[in-house]
Amino acid sequence: MIGAIAAWFSHLNDTTGINFTIFYDPFDASRFLQGFWLTLALSGVTILGSVAVGVIGAWGQGSPFMSLRAIVRVYVELFRNTPPLVQIYFFYFGLSALLPAGHNAFGMRQPLIGGFAWACVSLILFAGSFNVEIFRSGIEAIPVATTEAAESLGYTRLQTYRYIVLPLALRICLPALTNNLVNLVKTTTLAYAIAVPEMLYVSNQIWSESENVPEMMVVLFVIYIALVGVLVAAMHSWERALRVPGLGR
Amino acid sequence: MNDALLVMEDVHKSFGGVEVIKGVSLSVAKGEVACIIGPSGSGKSTLIRCINALVPIERGSIRVDGIEVNDPKLDRLKLRRHVGMVFQQYNLFAHRTALQNVMMAPLHVLKRPRAEVEANARALLQKVRLAGKENAYPGELSGGQQQRVAIARALAMQPDLMLFDEVTAALDPETVGEVLVTIRQLAEEGMTCLLVTHEMGFAREVGNHIYFTDGGVIVEHGSPREFFSNPRDSRTKAFLSQIL
Amino acid sequence: MSRLMPVILHNRAPAPAITLRAWHGLALGGLVLLSGAAADAATGAAANTGVFMTLARWTPLLLEGFALNILISCLAMAIGTALGIALGLGLISLFAPLRHASWAVMQFFRNAPWLVLLFFMILLLPYHLHIGPLAFALPDWLKAVIGLALPVMANVAEILRGGVQAMPAGQWEAGASLGFTRAQQLWLIILPQAFRQMLPPWMNLYAILTTSTTLASIVGVNDVVTRAGQVLAAEGGRTDLLAPIYGYVLLMFFIYTYPVAWGTRRLEQRVRVRR
Numbered sequence: 050m051i052g053a054i055a056a057w058f059s060h061l062n063d064t065t066g067i068n069f070t071i072f073y074d075p076f077d078a079s080r081f082l083q084g085f086w087l088t089l090a091l092s093g094v095t096i097l098g099s100v101a102v103g104v105i106g107a108w109g110q111g112s113p114f115m116s117l118r119a120i121v122r123v124y125v126e127l128f129r130n131t132p133p134l135v136q137i138y139f140f141y142f143g144l145s146a147l148l149p150a151g152h153n154a155f156g157m158r159q160p161l162i163g164g165f166a167w168a169c170v171s172l173i174l175f176a177g178s179f180n181v182e183i184f185r186s187g188i189e190a191i192p193v194a195t196t197e198a199a200e201s202l203g204y205t206r207l208q209t210y211r212y213i214v215l216p217l218a219l220r221i222c223l224p225a226l227t228n229n230l231v232n233l234v235k236t237t238t239l240a241y242a243i244a245v246p247e248m249l250y251v252s253n254q255i256w257s258e259s260e261n262v263p264e265m266m267v268v269l270f271v272i273y274i275a276l277v278g279v280l281v282a283a284m285h286s287w288e289r290a291l292r293v294p295g296l297g298r
Numbered sequence: 299m300n301d302a303l304l305v306m307e308d309v310h311k312s313f314g315g316v317e318v319i320k321g322v323s324l325s326v327a328k329g330e331v332a333c334i335i336g337p338s339g340s341g342k343s344t345l346i347r348c349i350n351a352l353v354p355i356e357r358g359s360i361r362v363d364g365i366e367v368n369d370p371k372l373d374r375l376k377l378r379r380h381v382g383m384v385f386q387q388y389n390l391f392a393h394r395t396a397l398q399n400v401m402m403a404p405l406h407v408l409k410r411p412r413a414e415v416e417a418n419a420r421a422l423l424q425k426v427r428l429a430g431k432e433n434a435y436p437g438e439l440s441g442g443q444q445q446r447v448a449i450a451r452a453l454a455m456q457p458d459l460m461l462f463d464e465v466t467a468a469l470d471p472e473t474v475g476e477v478l479v480t481i482r483q484l485a486e487e488g489m490t491c492l493l494v495t496h497e498m499g500f501a502r503e504v505g506n507h508i509y510f511t512d513g514g515v516i517v518e519h520g521s522p523r524e525f526f527s528n529p530r531d532s533r534t535k536a537f538l539s540q541i542l
Numbered sequence: 543m544s545r546l547m548p549v550i551l552h553n554r555a556p557a558p559a560i561t562l563r564a565w566h567g568l569a570l571g572g573l574v575l576l577s578g579a580a581a582d583a584a585t586g587a588a589a590n591t592g593v594f595m596t597l598a599r600w601t602p603l604l605l606e607g608f609a610l611n612i613l614i615s616c617l618a619m620a621i622g623t624a625l626g627i628a629l630g631l632g633l634i635s636l637f638a639p640l641r642h643a644s645w646a647v648m649q650f651f652r653n654a655p656w657l658v659l660l661f662f663m664i665l666l667l668p669y670h671l672h673i674g675p676l677a678f679a680l681p682d683w684l685k686a687v688i689g690l691a692l693p694v695m696a697n698v699a700e701i702l703r704g705g706v707q708a709m710p711a712g713q714w715e716a717g718a719s720l721g722f723t724r725a726q727q728l729w730l731i732i733l734p735q736a737f738r739q740m741l742p743p744w745m746n747l748y749a750i751l752t753t754s755t756t757l758a759s760i761v762g763v764n765d766v767v768t769r770a771g772q773v774l775a776a777e778g779g780r781t782d783l784l785a786p787i788y789g790y791v792l793l794m795f796f797i798y799t800y801p802v803a804w805g806t807r808r809l810e811q812r813v814r815v816r817r
Contacts, residue, residue: 130799131792132753134760135767139792143785235655242760249658262665269658270650277653350719378721389716393734403720406730448716455720 068261071268077255084251085272091168091237091247092276096230098173103180103226107218108210110185121181128178134239136175141167141243168240176233183229187222188214220291227284231277248272303328303459303490304349309358311344318344320514321358326459326507331491333501336511337537342494345511346463349492350381363458375407382452383461386468388444390436396423396447397432400454408455415454422450426480442473446480453484460484462493498542502526510534593786600773607766608794611755614683614765618690618755619748625691626698633703636724644699651696656689657757663689664761683765686758694751701743705736738813745806749799756795766791 058072071081109121128136141164150161162170191214199209219226241250248269256265304326311319318341326332334342347353349360351367351374360367363380391399400419404410423432426446436444445465452460462481466474478497482504485491495501501508502522509519510531518531526542529535632644651659663685671680709732717727759767770787777783 126800126803127792127796130749130753130803131795132756132767134756135788135791135795138767139785139788143788146781146784231653235653238655238657239757241657249655249661253661266658266662266666270654273655273658274650274653347715352715352718374718375721375723378719381719383715383719385712385716387710387712389710389712391713391716391731391735402730403722406726407721451720 067264068259069264069268070255070259070261071265074259077259080246080251081248081255084246084248087165087246088237088248088276091165091172091240091245092234092280094169095172095176095233095237098169099176099180099230099233100226102173102177103184104215106177106181107184107188108207110181111188111206111210113206124174125178125181128175129182133171133175133236134242137168137171137239137243140171164240164243164245168237168243168245172233172236172239175236176229179229179232180226183222183225184218186225187218190221191217220288220293223284223288223291227281227288230284231280234276234280235273301328302326303330303363304492305359305361306349307359309345309348309360310356311341311348311353312356313344318514319348319355322511322514322516323358324509324516324519326490326492328458328490329488330506331485331493331504332507332509333505334492334494334509334511335496335498335501335537336517340511341514342511343463346383346461346492346494349459349461350378350383352383379408379455380458381461382455382457382459383463384445384448384452384465386464388436388441388448388468390444390448390451392436395433395435396428396439399436399447400451403451404454419450419454422453423447425453425483426450427476440473441469442476445469445473445477449477449480449484459490459492462491462495464494464496466495466497496541498526510537512537593783596777596783597786597790600776603773604766604769604791604794607764607769608791608798610683610763611752611758611765612798614687614690614755614758614763615748615752617687618694619751621687622691622694622751623698623744625695627702629695629699630702630706631728633699634706634728648696648699651692652700654693656693656754657760659692660686660689660757660761682761683758683763686755686761686763690751690754690758694747697747698744701740701747702736704743705740706732708739709736742806742810742813745802745809749802749806752799752802753795766794 055073058069062068062070062073070077072078106121106125109117112118112121145162145167148161195217196209196214199213204212237247238249240247241253244250252265252269256262302325304324306325307323309319309322310317322341322345324332334345336342344353348355349362349367351372355368358368362377365377365380366372367377390396391402394402397416397419400422401415404415404418405412420429420432423429426449428443428446428450431439431443431447436447439447448465465481466477469477474497478500481491481493482500485504493501493505505522507519508522508525510517510525510529510533512533518525518529518534525534526538529538629644629648632640633648635641635644664682667680667685667688669680670677706728713731713735714727717731722730755765756767759765759771762768770791773787774780774783
């Protein structure tokens with residue numbers, strides 16, 4: 050079957066000049082597939098990481114210690130009001146130059162943490178800062194009376210957060226969270242700038258060699274829109290699973 | 299003379315698969331004050347919205363001053379010049395002052411000259427006893443004051459029939475009185491009014507004809523004296539015993 | 543009881559959000575200082591090749607690049623908003639084919655990565671544009687403006703649709719019962735009131751757009767990030783300059799964007815209170 054698809058696209062190229070090399074050229078196909086997996090990996094890791102950061106940060110914002118609240122506030126404002134691209138550069142070029150490094154086989158300086166890892170760190174912190182705000186607005190939408198009731202039942206602050214506040218806040222802020230995670234998937238393309246071979250980077254290589262920019266663009270658009278569609282569908286089904294009758298009326 | 303201004307014949311309306319109005323017929327004569335009462339969910343609000351074509355009906359006929367509402371070629375603007383409506387939530391335009399709220403429709407819809415419209419608007423606000431509040435925004439007015447502005451706004455179009463959809467239900471008890479006084483004044487001046495209301499005292503004193511709806515049909519109707527002292531149907535009796 | 547006391551005392555009022563501007567600027571400035579100091583200490587640099595002197599020397603060049611970022615953001619916002627209003631009106635249209643087509647356009651530009659759209663514009667738009675007898679050159683930064691205006695258009699359309707949707711049905715009913723046509727209801731009643739609600743997300747979009755203008759550097763536009771790279775090259779690829787110079791660029795964006803974010807939050811509170 051794959052052979053038939055390959056043959057069809059090859060035929061398409063011969064007759065019309067519409068050149069989808071990734072479908073019939075084995076080298077292009079394999080590296081594009083690797084790029085696709087890397088994009089998926091980036092998306093998955095950063096989604097999980099940024100949600101974790103959001104949950105922890107939102108808890109920190111409610112802390113009775115002013116220094117902890119200040120740290121979270123500074124972190125959020127810093128990462129929300131600066132360009133994610135420059136954040137990536139700062140981490141990948143700036144910070145890794147300051148960290149100790151080893152040497153690779155050629156004797157060149159080899160940082161211990163590679164591009165993929167730095168991209169993940171940077172994107173997790175970037176999206177995490179938005180998530181902290183999103184969770185904070187969800188938490189603030191919970192009536193004080195609810196948390197008062199929890200405290201009067203003897204819950205500690207952590208227990209209140211874990212069993213009462215977080216479940217309610219999550220349901221309230223799910224649409225905004227979905228929006229932010231969609232943006233995160235789109236932002237993984239920034240890893241291109243530090244030569245992480247994700248989908249856009251690989252596509253660039255392919256269209257530079259085969260001169261089929263429009264075709265690769267079409268493929269990229271279709272795949273990203275499909276990825277976003279899958280994510281949105283997953284979030285919506287999670288929202289439905291979490292739905293509590295009468296909440297949010 | 300006393301011919302019917304509003305005639306509803308066998309009106310049916312469904313939402314989704316559920317029929318909420320199951321064959322309602324009534325008629326309101328010119329100058330008459332008709333009150334519709336009944337438990338919530340009986341279709342009263344839907345019924346009143348059918349009259350000025352806010353909600354289309356499936357079957358039946360509604361004629362306002364000769365204009366057939368259930369006509370696919372209905373001229374909505376013409377109909378709505380004859381019918382004014384006041385809502386439970388007042389629905390004033392929050393970004394305009396009281397005076398501007400009253401002026402907007404005659405200006406933009408009827409395209410009357412500005413000076414004339416403004417003079418009429420001021421007179422109307424004076425009539426509902428809100429002279430001095432012309433430049434106040436709805437957010438600065440109390441519920442009762444807002445509702446009176448809403449009444450003035452509907453009157454600005456010089457309708458023949460006024461519809462009131464539970465206009466006092468959202469008000470504090472202290473302000474209910476001022477709105478009812480305004481409506482009573484209108485009625486005494488000869489305006490034809492159709493009210494959906496819970497105010498039994500008002501219905502008894504000012505109403506000419508009471509309709510009781512339940513489950514999408516008119517169960518019973520009559521003059522206030524007969525209705526309140528001698529209800530015939532058991533559902534009517536049950537409802538009246540609950541609220542009186 | 544003693545275990546509960548701090549909990550009860552804490553919960554008398556929600557923890558206040560920190561909004562001191564000075565703290566954050568200080569923190570970011572501190573970041574630059576720290577990385578600069580670390581770099582200086584690591585290399586034992588002499589005074590006049592020190593990090594701060596270098597940054598100060600190159601500041602005019604960097605600010606020129608930053609000005610281009612601002613220009614791109616303003617133009618893209620203006621064009622995107624104008625197009626977005628039109629698209630938004632299409633989204634709420636009662637004419638189904640228009641509504642569906644608008645929805646498809648909006649979904650496409652909202653779900654496509656901004657960087658891919660930029661590549662698309664840079665690579666596929668021509669170098670010269672011929673409109674009738676006029677021919678003018680399309681520089682890279684202008685292509686970037688167009689590339690960024692498209693997602694802005696999609697987001698503005700969604701903001702408009704959301705704002706109109708959030709208006710209570712009673713406003714439409716009141717307008718209809720007074721005889722207004724749908725167009726009149728939209729322009730005279732609904733949109734003026736929805737506008738206040740739409741302003742905070744619109745301003746938030748501008749903040750996001752401003753930080754996204756740096757994407758243009760990847761496609762070769764000579765903005766502040768590209769210039770930072772040029773400065774690094776001119777200084778001979780010093781590793782001690784890496785963190786400070788990118789920290790410096792971050793600081794520039796922070797100083798410009800934070801007031802926008804702060805103003806948006808204030809506006810949001812006022813809109814909430816009035817309702």
